[in-house]
Amino acid sequence: MIDSPEKLAIAVLGVGHFGRFHALKVAAGARTRLLGVHDADPARAAAVAAELGVRADGAEALIAEADAVIVAAPTRAHYALARIALEAGKPVLVEKPIAATVAEAEVLVDLAAAQGVVLQVGHIERFSAAFRAVMQAPAGGRALSFEAVRAAPFRPRSLDVSVVLDLMIHDIDLVTALAGGPPETVDAVGCAVASGRPDFAVAHLGFPGGRRATITASRVSIAMERRLRVLGTEGELSVNFLERSLAVLRRGGAEPVATMPGSGLDRLSWTDHDSLEAEQAGFVAAVLGEAPPVVDGDAGLAALKVALAVEEAMERNRLIPAA
Known part of the structure:
Protein backbone atom coordinates (compact mmCIF):
# COMPACT_ATOMS: atom_id res chain seq x y z
CA MET A 1 0.00 0.00 0.00
CA ILE A 124 -12.64 -3.80 -18.16
CA GLU A 125 -16.10 -5.36 -18.50
CA ARG A 126 -16.16 -5.91 -14.72
CA PHE A 127 -16.27 -2.10 -14.38
CA SER A 128 -19.04 -1.49 -16.91
CA ALA A 129 -22.51 -0.24 -16.06
CA ALA A 130 -23.86 -3.23 -17.98
CA PHE A 131 -22.12 -5.78 -15.77
CA ARG A 132 -23.28 -3.93 -12.68
CA ALA A 133 -26.86 -4.14 -13.97
CA VAL A 134 -26.47 -7.89 -14.56
CA MET A 135 -25.10 -8.45 -11.06
CA GLN A 136 -27.92 -6.40 -9.48
CA ALA A 137 -30.74 -7.94 -11.52
CA PRO A 138 -33.11 -10.37 -9.82
CA ALA A 139 -32.28 -14.00 -10.60
CA GLY A 140 -34.41 -16.29 -12.75
CA GLY A 141 -33.89 -19.08 -10.27
CA ARG A 142 -30.71 -21.16 -10.08
CA ALA A 143 -28.62 -20.57 -13.21
CA LEU A 144 -28.13 -23.72 -15.30
CA SER A 145 -27.01 -22.46 -18.71
CA PHE A 146 -25.06 -19.42 -19.92
CA GLU A 147 -24.90 -18.16 -23.50
CA ALA A 148 -22.67 -15.21 -24.46
CA VAL A 149 -22.05 -13.69 -27.89
CA ARG A 150 -19.48 -11.02 -28.71
CA ALA A 151 -19.03 -10.22 -32.39
CA ALA A 152 -17.58 -7.34 -34.38
CA PRO A 153 -16.50 -6.56 -37.96
CA PHE A 154 -12.83 -7.08 -38.75
CA ARG A 155 -10.37 -4.40 -37.68
CA PRO A 156 -6.63 -4.92 -38.25
CA ARG A 157 -5.49 -4.55 -34.64
CA SER A 158 -4.79 -6.88 -31.71
CA LEU A 159 -3.85 -9.51 -34.28
CA ASP A 160 -0.89 -10.70 -32.21
CA VAL A 161 -3.39 -12.92 -30.38
CA SER A 162 -6.39 -15.03 -31.39
CA VAL A 163 -9.98 -13.89 -30.97
CA VAL A 164 -10.01 -15.92 -27.74
CA LEU A 165 -7.41 -13.73 -26.02
CA ASP A 166 -8.64 -10.62 -27.84
CA LEU A 167 -12.42 -10.77 -27.30
CA MET A 168 -13.67 -14.05 -25.83
CA ILE A 169 -11.61 -13.70 -22.66
CA HIS A 170 -13.96 -10.88 -21.58
CA ASP A 171 -16.95 -13.25 -21.57
CA ILE A 172 -14.90 -16.08 -20.11
CA ASP A 173 -14.21 -13.80 -17.15
CA LEU A 174 -17.85 -12.67 -16.89
CA VAL A 175 -19.36 -16.15 -17.18
CA THR A 176 -16.83 -17.53 -14.69
CA ALA A 177 -17.77 -14.75 -12.27
CA LEU A 178 -21.51 -15.49 -12.71
CA ALA A 179 -20.94 -19.24 -12.37
CA GLY A 180 -18.92 -18.73 -9.19
CA GLY A 181 -15.81 -20.55 -10.36
CA PRO A 182 -13.92 -22.07 -13.29
CA PRO A 183 -15.24 -24.80 -15.60
CA GLU A 184 -14.34 -28.46 -15.27
CA THR A 185 -14.42 -29.20 -19.01
CA VAL A 186 -13.61 -27.15 -22.11
CA ASP A 187 -14.30 -27.86 -25.79
CA ALA A 188 -14.19 -25.48 -28.75
CA VAL A 189 -13.99 -24.94 -32.48
CA GLY A 190 -12.63 -21.94 -34.35
CA CYS A 191 -10.86 -20.81 -37.49
CA ALA A 192 -8.56 -18.15 -38.93
CA VAL A 193 -10.39 -16.13 -41.57
CA ALA A 194 -8.71 -12.75 -42.07
CA SER A 195 -5.53 -13.04 -39.99
CA GLY A 196 -2.92 -15.61 -39.08
CA ARG A 197 -4.75 -16.61 -35.90
CA PRO A 198 -8.31 -17.82 -35.15
CA ASP A 199 -10.75 -15.00 -35.84
CA PHE A 200 -13.87 -16.74 -34.55
CA ALA A 201 -14.36 -19.29 -31.81
CA VAL A 202 -17.23 -21.14 -30.17
CA ALA A 203 -16.43 -22.58 -26.74
CA HIS A 204 -18.46 -25.05 -24.68
CA LEU A 205 -17.70 -25.01 -20.95
CA GLY A 206 -18.91 -27.50 -18.36
CA PHE A 207 -19.22 -26.33 -14.74
CA PRO A 208 -19.73 -28.30 -11.53
CA GLY A 209 -23.27 -29.55 -11.00
CA GLY A 210 -23.95 -30.05 -14.70
CA ARG A 211 -24.21 -26.38 -15.62
CA ARG A 212 -23.11 -25.42 -19.14
CA ALA A 213 -21.95 -22.33 -21.04
CA THR A 214 -21.61 -21.58 -24.73
CA ILE A 215 -19.45 -18.56 -25.59
CA THR A 216 -19.16 -17.27 -29.14
CA ALA A 217 -16.64 -14.64 -30.21
CA SER A 218 -15.93 -13.30 -33.68
CA ARG A 219 -13.86 -10.43 -35.03
CA VAL A 220 -14.93 -11.19 -38.62
CA SER A 221 -18.65 -10.66 -38.15
CA ILE A 222 -21.08 -8.92 -40.47
CA ALA A 223 -22.27 -6.66 -37.65
CA MET A 224 -21.70 -5.82 -33.99
CA GLU A 225 -23.44 -8.11 -31.54
CA ARG A 226 -23.22 -8.33 -27.73
CA ARG A 227 -25.65 -10.58 -25.88
CA LEU A 228 -25.88 -12.64 -22.70
CA ARG A 229 -28.55 -15.17 -21.82
CA VAL A 230 -28.79 -17.05 -18.53
CA LEU A 231 -31.33 -19.86 -18.30
CA GLY A 232 -32.43 -20.84 -14.81
CA THR A 233 -34.89 -22.91 -12.86
CA GLU A 234 -37.55 -20.16 -12.95
CA GLY A 235 -36.96 -18.62 -16.36
CA GLU A 236 -34.20 -16.56 -17.93
CA LEU A 237 -32.16 -13.39 -17.84
CA SER A 238 -31.59 -11.84 -21.26
CA VAL A 239 -29.26 -8.91 -21.95
CA ASN A 240 -28.67 -6.92 -25.13
CA PHE A 241 -25.59 -4.86 -24.35
CA LEU A 242 -25.80 -2.75 -27.50
CA GLU A 243 -29.41 -1.74 -26.77
CA ARG A 244 -28.66 -1.34 -23.03
CA SER A 245 -31.62 -3.54 -22.16
CA LEU A 246 -32.09 -6.37 -19.67
CA ALA A 247 -35.12 -8.52 -18.95
CA VAL A 248 -35.66 -11.25 -16.37
CA LEU A 249 -38.46 -13.80 -16.55
CA ARG A 250 -39.10 -15.17 -13.05
CA ARG A 251 -41.72 -16.05 -10.50
CA GLY A 252 -43.28 -12.88 -9.14
CA GLY A 253 -41.89 -10.66 -11.92
CA ALA A 254 -43.47 -7.21 -12.19
CA GLU A 255 -44.97 -7.51 -15.69
CA PRO A 256 -47.39 -10.47 -15.86
CA VAL A 257 -46.97 -13.06 -18.63
CA ALA A 258 -50.41 -14.37 -19.62
CA THR A 259 -49.17 -17.80 -20.64
CA MET A 260 -47.19 -18.31 -17.42
CA PRO A 261 -49.40 -17.62 -14.38
CA GLY A 262 -47.36 -16.60 -11.37
CA SER A 263 -44.40 -15.49 -13.49
CA GLY A 264 -43.60 -12.09 -14.90
CA LEU A 265 -40.97 -9.90 -16.50
CA ASP A 266 -38.70 -7.41 -14.79
CA ARG A 267 -37.21 -4.97 -17.31
CA LEU A 268 -34.15 -2.88 -16.58
CA SER A 269 -31.86 -0.52 -18.44
CA TRP A 270 -28.72 1.40 -17.58
CA THR A 271 -26.78 4.50 -18.49
CA ASP A 272 -23.27 3.78 -19.66
CA HIS A 273 -20.33 5.33 -17.89
CA ASP A 274 -16.62 5.49 -18.70
CA SER A 275 -15.50 1.96 -17.89
CA PRO A 293 -8.62 -4.91 -6.60
CA VAL A 294 -11.81 -5.96 -8.35
CA VAL A 295 -9.86 -8.19 -10.75
CA ASP A 296 -6.66 -9.33 -9.08
CA GLY A 297 -3.87 -11.47 -10.46
CA ASP A 298 -5.57 -14.71 -9.44
CA ALA A 299 -8.71 -13.74 -11.39
CA GLY A 300 -6.62 -12.81 -14.41
CA LEU A 301 -4.76 -16.12 -14.17
CA ALA A 302 -8.03 -18.07 -13.94
CA ALA A 303 -9.39 -16.39 -17.09
CA LEU A 304 -6.13 -17.03 -18.94
CA LYS A 305 -6.18 -20.74 -18.04
CA VAL A 306 -9.66 -21.14 -19.51
CA ALA A 307 -8.79 -19.08 -22.60
CA LEU A 308 -5.71 -21.17 -23.33
CA ALA A 309 -7.74 -24.35 -22.78
CA VAL A 310 -10.15 -23.04 -25.42
CA GLU A 311 -7.26 -22.48 -27.82
CA GLU A 312 -5.96 -26.00 -27.17
CA ALA A 313 -9.41 -27.45 -27.82
CA MET A 314 -9.67 -25.52 -31.09
CA GLU A 315 -6.37 -26.99 -32.19
CA ARG A 316 -7.53 -30.51 -31.33
CA ASN A 317 -10.76 -29.94 -33.24
CA ARG A 318 -9.19 -28.23 -36.23
CA LEU A 319 -11.77 -28.36 -39.01
CA ILE A 320 -9.55 -27.13 -41.80
CA PRO A 321 -6.04 -28.64 -42.24
CA ALA A 322 -3.17 -26.23 -41.78
CA ALA A 323 -1.91 -24.77 -45.06
Whole structure:
Protein backbone atom coordinates (compact mmCIF):
# COMPACT_ATOMS: atom_id res chain seq x y z
CA MET A 1 0.00 0.00 0.00
CA ILE A 2 1.21 3.53 -0.83
CA ASP A 3 0.63 6.44 1.53
CA SER A 4 -1.75 8.80 -0.18
CA PRO A 5 0.22 11.47 -2.07
CA GLU A 6 -1.44 14.46 -3.66
CA LYS A 7 -1.61 12.49 -6.93
CA LEU A 8 -0.23 9.09 -7.87
CA ALA A 9 2.53 9.34 -10.47
CA ILE A 10 1.73 6.66 -13.05
CA ALA A 11 3.83 5.48 -15.97
CA VAL A 12 2.05 3.97 -18.98
CA LEU A 13 4.07 1.33 -20.81
CA GLY A 14 2.65 0.74 -24.29
CA VAL A 15 0.75 3.58 -25.94
CA GLY A 16 -0.78 2.00 -29.00
CA HIS A 17 -4.50 2.32 -29.69
CA PHE A 18 -5.71 1.35 -26.22
CA GLY A 19 -2.59 2.36 -24.29
CA ARG A 20 -3.02 5.92 -25.51
CA PHE A 21 -6.50 5.97 -23.97
CA HIS A 22 -4.99 4.78 -20.70
CA ALA A 23 -2.48 7.65 -20.86
CA LEU A 24 -5.25 10.17 -21.59
CA LYS A 25 -7.28 8.99 -18.59
CA VAL A 26 -4.29 9.06 -16.24
CA ALA A 27 -3.40 12.58 -17.39
CA ALA A 28 -6.96 13.77 -16.74
CA GLY A 29 -7.48 11.87 -13.50
CA ALA A 30 -8.40 13.65 -10.29
CA ARG A 31 -6.06 11.42 -8.27
CA THR A 32 -3.38 10.65 -10.85
CA ARG A 33 -0.74 12.36 -12.90
CA LEU A 34 0.97 10.96 -15.96
CA LEU A 35 4.68 10.61 -15.22
CA GLY A 36 5.64 9.55 -18.72
CA VAL A 37 5.11 6.98 -21.46
CA HIS A 38 7.08 4.20 -23.08
CA ASP A 39 6.51 2.25 -26.28
CA ALA A 40 8.48 -0.21 -28.39
CA ASP A 41 7.96 2.30 -31.22
CA PRO A 42 9.89 5.44 -30.18
CA ALA A 43 8.00 7.61 -32.68
CA ARG A 44 4.65 6.59 -31.25
CA ALA A 45 5.87 7.19 -27.70
CA ALA A 46 7.17 10.62 -28.69
CA ALA A 47 3.87 11.55 -30.34
CA VAL A 48 1.75 10.60 -27.31
CA ALA A 49 4.23 12.24 -24.94
CA ALA A 50 4.06 15.48 -26.94
CA GLU A 51 0.25 15.30 -27.03
CA LEU A 52 0.07 15.04 -23.24
CA GLY A 53 3.02 17.20 -22.27
CA VAL A 54 5.08 14.46 -20.61
CA ARG A 55 8.31 12.68 -21.42
CA ALA A 56 8.88 9.51 -23.39
CA ASP A 57 11.53 7.36 -21.77
CA GLY A 58 12.76 3.84 -21.23
CA ALA A 59 10.57 1.46 -19.26
CA GLU A 60 13.04 0.95 -16.41
CA ALA A 61 13.67 4.67 -15.96
CA LEU A 62 9.93 5.38 -15.72
CA ILE A 63 9.31 2.44 -13.40
CA ALA A 64 12.02 3.66 -11.03
CA GLU A 65 10.26 7.03 -10.58
CA ALA A 66 6.62 5.91 -10.74
CA ASP A 67 4.25 5.28 -7.84
CA ALA A 68 2.42 2.75 -10.03
CA VAL A 69 2.57 1.35 -13.54
CA ILE A 70 0.06 0.53 -16.27
CA VAL A 71 1.19 -2.08 -18.81
CA ALA A 72 -0.81 -1.71 -22.03
CA ALA A 73 1.73 -3.12 -24.50
CA PRO A 74 0.93 -6.09 -26.77
CA THR A 75 0.34 -9.37 -24.92
CA ARG A 76 3.79 -10.77 -25.70
CA ALA A 77 5.35 -7.90 -23.70
CA HIS A 78 3.09 -8.07 -20.64
CA TYR A 79 5.27 -10.46 -18.68
CA ALA A 80 8.60 -8.71 -19.15
CA LEU A 81 7.29 -5.23 -18.38
CA ALA A 82 5.07 -6.24 -15.46
CA ARG A 83 7.87 -8.34 -13.95
CA ILE A 84 10.32 -5.42 -13.97
CA ALA A 85 7.73 -3.22 -12.25
CA LEU A 86 6.76 -5.82 -9.66
CA GLU A 87 10.39 -6.64 -8.87
CA ALA A 88 10.84 -2.91 -8.24
CA GLY A 89 7.96 -3.07 -5.75
CA LYS A 90 5.56 -1.03 -7.91
CA PRO A 91 1.80 -1.74 -8.14
CA VAL A 92 0.80 -2.83 -11.64
CA LEU A 93 -2.35 -2.67 -13.74
CA VAL A 94 -1.68 -5.00 -16.68
CA GLU A 95 -4.07 -5.18 -19.60
CA LYS A 96 -5.82 -8.46 -20.34
CA PRO A 97 -4.73 -11.15 -20.82
CA ILE A 98 -2.42 -11.03 -17.80
CA ALA A 99 0.35 -12.73 -19.82
CA ALA A 100 0.89 -14.97 -22.84
CA THR A 101 1.31 -18.21 -20.86
CA VAL A 102 0.13 -19.68 -17.59
CA ALA A 103 3.73 -20.00 -16.38
CA GLU A 104 4.35 -16.29 -16.96
CA ALA A 105 1.10 -15.34 -15.22
CA GLU A 106 1.93 -17.50 -12.21
CA VAL A 107 5.29 -15.77 -11.83
CA LEU A 108 3.59 -12.37 -11.85
CA VAL A 109 0.98 -13.44 -9.28
CA ASP A 110 3.68 -14.87 -7.01
CA LEU A 111 5.86 -11.78 -7.39
CA ALA A 112 3.01 -9.44 -6.45
CA ALA A 113 2.28 -11.54 -3.36
CA ALA A 114 5.95 -11.68 -2.35
CA GLN A 115 6.35 -7.92 -2.77
CA GLY A 116 3.02 -7.13 -1.13
CA VAL A 117 1.89 -4.92 -4.01
CA VAL A 118 -1.28 -4.69 -6.07
CA LEU A 119 -1.53 -6.62 -9.32
CA GLN A 120 -4.74 -5.78 -11.18
CA VAL A 121 -5.72 -7.19 -14.57
CA GLY A 122 -7.58 -5.08 -17.12
CA HIS A 123 -10.80 -7.04 -17.53
CA ILE A 124 -12.64 -3.80 -18.16
CA GLU A 125 -16.10 -5.36 -18.50
CA ARG A 126 -16.16 -5.91 -14.72
CA PHE A 127 -16.27 -2.10 -14.38
CA SER A 128 -19.04 -1.49 -16.91
CA ALA A 129 -22.51 -0.24 -16.06
CA ALA A 130 -23.86 -3.23 -17.98
CA PHE A 131 -22.12 -5.78 -15.77
CA ARG A 132 -23.28 -3.93 -12.68
CA ALA A 133 -26.86 -4.14 -13.97
CA VAL A 134 -26.47 -7.89 -14.56
CA MET A 135 -25.10 -8.45 -11.06
CA GLN A 136 -27.92 -6.40 -9.48
CA ALA A 137 -30.74 -7.94 -11.52
CA PRO A 138 -33.11 -10.37 -9.82
CA ALA A 139 -32.28 -14.00 -10.60
CA GLY A 140 -34.41 -16.29 -12.75
CA GLY A 141 -33.89 -19.08 -10.27
CA ARG A 142 -30.71 -21.16 -10.08
CA ALA A 143 -28.62 -20.57 -13.21
CA LEU A 144 -28.13 -23.72 -15.30
CA SER A 145 -27.01 -22.46 -18.71
CA PHE A 146 -25.06 -19.42 -19.92
CA GLU A 147 -24.90 -18.16 -23.50
CA ALA A 148 -22.67 -15.21 -24.46
CA VAL A 149 -22.05 -13.69 -27.89
CA ARG A 150 -19.48 -11.02 -28.71
CA ALA A 151 -19.03 -10.22 -32.39
CA ALA A 152 -17.58 -7.34 -34.38
CA PRO A 153 -16.50 -6.56 -37.96
CA PHE A 154 -12.83 -7.08 -38.75
CA ARG A 155 -10.37 -4.40 -37.68
CA PRO A 156 -6.63 -4.92 -38.25
CA ARG A 157 -5.49 -4.55 -34.64
CA SER A 158 -4.79 -6.88 -31.71
CA LEU A 159 -3.85 -9.51 -34.28
CA ASP A 160 -0.89 -10.70 -32.21
CA VAL A 161 -3.39 -12.92 -30.38
CA SER A 162 -6.39 -15.03 -31.39
CA VAL A 163 -9.98 -13.89 -30.97
CA VAL A 164 -10.01 -15.92 -27.74
CA LEU A 165 -7.41 -13.73 -26.02
CA ASP A 166 -8.64 -10.62 -27.84
CA LEU A 167 -12.42 -10.77 -27.30
CA MET A 168 -13.67 -14.05 -25.83
CA ILE A 169 -11.61 -13.70 -22.66
CA HIS A 170 -13.96 -10.88 -21.58
CA ASP A 171 -16.95 -13.25 -21.57
CA ILE A 172 -14.90 -16.08 -20.11
CA ASP A 173 -14.21 -13.80 -17.15
CA LEU A 174 -17.85 -12.67 -16.89
CA VAL A 175 -19.36 -16.15 -17.18
CA THR A 176 -16.83 -17.53 -14.69
CA ALA A 177 -17.77 -14.75 -12.27
CA LEU A 178 -21.51 -15.49 -12.71
CA ALA A 179 -20.94 -19.24 -12.37
CA GLY A 180 -18.92 -18.73 -9.19
CA GLY A 181 -15.81 -20.55 -10.36
CA PRO A 182 -13.92 -22.07 -13.29
CA PRO A 183 -15.24 -24.80 -15.60
CA GLU A 184 -14.34 -28.46 -15.27
CA THR A 185 -14.42 -29.20 -19.01
CA VAL A 186 -13.61 -27.15 -22.11
CA ASP A 187 -14.30 -27.86 -25.79
CA ALA A 188 -14.19 -25.48 -28.75
CA VAL A 189 -13.99 -24.94 -32.48
CA GLY A 190 -12.63 -21.94 -34.35
CA CYS A 191 -10.86 -20.81 -37.49
CA ALA A 192 -8.56 -18.15 -38.93
CA VAL A 193 -10.39 -16.13 -41.57
CA ALA A 194 -8.71 -12.75 -42.07
CA SER A 195 -5.53 -13.04 -39.99
CA GLY A 196 -2.92 -15.61 -39.08
CA ARG A 197 -4.75 -16.61 -35.90
CA PRO A 198 -8.31 -17.82 -35.15
CA ASP A 199 -10.75 -15.00 -35.84
CA PHE A 200 -13.87 -16.74 -34.55
CA ALA A 201 -14.36 -19.29 -31.81
CA VAL A 202 -17.23 -21.14 -30.17
CA ALA A 203 -16.43 -22.58 -26.74
CA HIS A 204 -18.46 -25.05 -24.68
CA LEU A 205 -17.70 -25.01 -20.95
CA GLY A 206 -18.91 -27.50 -18.36
CA PHE A 207 -19.22 -26.33 -14.74
CA PRO A 208 -19.73 -28.30 -11.53
CA GLY A 209 -23.27 -29.55 -11.00
CA GLY A 210 -23.95 -30.05 -14.70
CA ARG A 211 -24.21 -26.38 -15.62
CA ARG A 212 -23.11 -25.42 -19.14
CA ALA A 213 -21.95 -22.33 -21.04
CA THR A 214 -21.61 -21.58 -24.73
CA ILE A 215 -19.45 -18.56 -25.59
CA THR A 216 -19.16 -17.27 -29.14
CA ALA A 217 -16.64 -14.64 -30.21
CA SER A 218 -15.93 -13.30 -33.68
CA ARG A 219 -13.86 -10.43 -35.03
CA VAL A 220 -14.93 -11.19 -38.62
CA SER A 221 -18.65 -10.66 -38.15
CA ILE A 222 -21.08 -8.92 -40.47
CA ALA A 223 -22.27 -6.66 -37.65
CA MET A 224 -21.70 -5.82 -33.99
CA GLU A 225 -23.44 -8.11 -31.54
CA ARG A 226 -23.22 -8.33 -27.73
CA ARG A 227 -25.65 -10.58 -25.88
CA LEU A 228 -25.88 -12.64 -22.70
CA ARG A 229 -28.55 -15.17 -21.82
CA VAL A 230 -28.79 -17.05 -18.53
CA LEU A 231 -31.33 -19.86 -18.30
CA GLY A 232 -32.43 -20.84 -14.81
CA THR A 233 -34.89 -22.91 -12.86
CA GLU A 234 -37.55 -20.16 -12.95
CA GLY A 235 -36.96 -18.62 -16.36
CA GLU A 236 -34.20 -16.56 -17.93
CA LEU A 237 -32.16 -13.39 -17.84
CA SER A 238 -31.59 -11.84 -21.26
CA VAL A 239 -29.26 -8.91 -21.95
CA ASN A 240 -28.67 -6.92 -25.13
CA PHE A 241 -25.59 -4.86 -24.35
CA LEU A 242 -25.80 -2.75 -27.50
CA GLU A 243 -29.41 -1.74 -26.77
CA ARG A 244 -28.66 -1.34 -23.03
CA SER A 245 -31.62 -3.54 -22.16
CA LEU A 246 -32.09 -6.37 -19.67
CA ALA A 247 -35.12 -8.52 -18.95
CA VAL A 248 -35.66 -11.25 -16.37
CA LEU A 249 -38.46 -13.80 -16.55
CA ARG A 250 -39.10 -15.17 -13.05
CA ARG A 251 -41.72 -16.05 -10.50
CA GLY A 252 -43.28 -12.88 -9.14
CA GLY A 253 -41.89 -10.66 -11.92
CA ALA A 254 -43.47 -7.21 -12.19
CA GLU A 255 -44.97 -7.51 -15.69
CA PRO A 256 -47.39 -10.47 -15.86
CA VAL A 257 -46.97 -13.06 -18.63
CA ALA A 258 -50.41 -14.37 -19.62
CA THR A 259 -49.17 -17.80 -20.64
CA MET A 260 -47.19 -18.31 -17.42
CA PRO A 261 -49.40 -17.62 -14.38
CA GLY A 262 -47.36 -16.60 -11.37
CA SER A 263 -44.40 -15.49 -13.49
CA GLY A 264 -43.60 -12.09 -14.90
CA LEU A 265 -40.97 -9.90 -16.50
CA ASP A 266 -38.70 -7.41 -14.79
CA ARG A 267 -37.21 -4.97 -17.31
CA LEU A 268 -34.15 -2.88 -16.58
CA SER A 269 -31.86 -0.52 -18.44
CA TRP A 270 -28.72 1.40 -17.58
CA THR A 271 -26.78 4.50 -18.49
CA ASP A 272 -23.27 3.78 -19.66
CA HIS A 273 -20.33 5.33 -17.89
CA ASP A 274 -16.62 5.49 -18.70
CA SER A 275 -15.50 1.96 -17.89
CA LEU A 276 -11.81 2.72 -18.38
CA GLU A 277 -12.05 5.63 -15.96
CA ALA A 278 -13.80 3.34 -13.46
CA GLU A 279 -11.15 0.66 -13.92
CA GLN A 280 -8.34 3.14 -13.25
CA ALA A 281 -10.21 4.53 -10.24
CA GLY A 282 -10.45 0.99 -8.88
CA PHE A 283 -6.71 0.54 -9.38
CA VAL A 284 -5.93 3.78 -7.56
CA ALA A 285 -8.21 2.78 -4.67
CA ALA A 286 -6.44 -0.58 -4.42
CA VAL A 287 -2.98 1.02 -4.52
CA LEU A 288 -3.97 3.38 -1.70
CA GLY A 289 -5.37 0.53 0.36
CA GLU A 290 -8.96 1.73 0.18
CA ALA A 291 -10.35 -1.44 -1.41
CA PRO A 292 -9.08 -4.73 -2.82
CA PRO A 293 -8.62 -4.91 -6.60
CA VAL A 294 -11.81 -5.96 -8.35
CA VAL A 295 -9.86 -8.19 -10.75
CA ASP A 296 -6.66 -9.33 -9.08
CA GLY A 297 -3.87 -11.47 -10.46
CA ASP A 298 -5.57 -14.71 -9.44
CA ALA A 299 -8.71 -13.74 -11.39
CA GLY A 300 -6.62 -12.81 -14.41
CA LEU A 301 -4.76 -16.12 -14.17
CA ALA A 302 -8.03 -18.07 -13.94
CA ALA A 303 -9.39 -16.39 -17.09
CA LEU A 304 -6.13 -17.03 -18.94
CA LYS A 305 -6.18 -20.74 -18.04
CA VAL A 306 -9.66 -21.14 -19.51
CA ALA A 307 -8.79 -19.08 -22.60
CA LEU A 308 -5.71 -21.17 -23.33
CA ALA A 309 -7.74 -24.35 -22.78
CA VAL A 310 -10.15 -23.04 -25.42
CA GLU A 311 -7.26 -22.48 -27.82
CA GLU A 312 -5.96 -26.00 -27.17
CA ALA A 313 -9.41 -27.45 -27.82
CA MET A 314 -9.67 -25.52 -31.09
CA GLU A 315 -6.37 -26.99 -32.19
CA ARG A 316 -7.53 -30.51 -31.33
CA ASN A 317 -10.76 -29.94 -33.24
CA ARG A 318 -9.19 -28.23 -36.23
CA LEU A 319 -11.77 -28.36 -39.01
CA ILE A 320 -9.55 -27.13 -41.80
CA PRO A 321 -6.04 -28.64 -42.24
CA ALA A 322 -3.17 -26.23 -41.78
CA ALA A 323 -1.91 -24.77 -45.06
